[in-house]
Amino acid sequence: MKPAFQLIFLFTIILTCFPANGASPDESFRQGNEAYMEGAYRQAIDHYEAILDSGLESASLYYNLGNAYFQLEMKGMARLNYERARRLDPRNDAILHNINLLRERIPGEENILPKPRILEWRNHFTELQKVDGWAWTAIILVLVVAVSLATVYVTPSPAWRKLFLAFAAVFLLGILVSIYAAGRQYQLEYVKQHAVVMEGNVAARSVPGDNGQELFILPEGIKVEVKTAANSWLEIRLPDGHTGWLPDESVEVI
DSSP states (O other), X not given: OOOTTTTOOOOOOOGGGSOTXXXXXXHHHHHHHHHHXXXXXXXXXXXXXXXXXXXXXXXXXXXXXXXXXXXXXXXXXHHHHXXXXXXXXXXXXXXXXXXXXXXXXXXXXXXXXXXXXXXXXXHHHHTTSOHHHHHHXXXXXXXXXXXXXXXXXXXXXXXXXXXXXXHHHHHHHHHHHHHHHHHHHHIIIIIOEEEEEOSSSEEEESSSSTTSOEEEEEOTTOEEEEEEEETTEEEEEOTTSOEEEEEGGGEEEO
């Protein structure tokens, strides 16, 4: 596992967010890091969660909190905080590394959640940027295409016209890819809701209720998509398309 302090970013926080007689957020963060290094993982968790309780968050905070839970073998809480860290910093290799390391320790995840390699490549590519990043990429490519097409009209050489037309076609493809990636990231960030299973061996049922048929069993730490809610149950969807109903107390929304 990569160390807890791989992601020590600039942690700029207003001190007045904490009571005058309490530790400031940056002081709590430092104390949490020290407690982690000393192996006092519960104490580290208390310091990190005190910062979250104040309404503040950062990728490094969630990452370090996930590492502390990982050390205590609390897979659900570790996955939840790693995923929250990835939401804020989707391109960070350390976060992705530890998520994959944790997934290897979840019994049967690869069998429960089969995912074709091409979908993994797609996900990795679209997560290179957030929605605004892909939007700016598309805008820049539109300008490049416009310049290329304008050059075609003012260039007397047929060879140069063909070259700039080829450039325009390639960049047009880039625009379409960027729009697709932006749309997918928008769905993931603002429309689709994901959650982590916080209990071990939770039975997904065919209908919302204990009398529903048991469809499959999910281990602690599995990430699922939340489709809808009914009473105290959530309908979830796995990456392979299978759906089922889980008690809402058995999962935590990312």
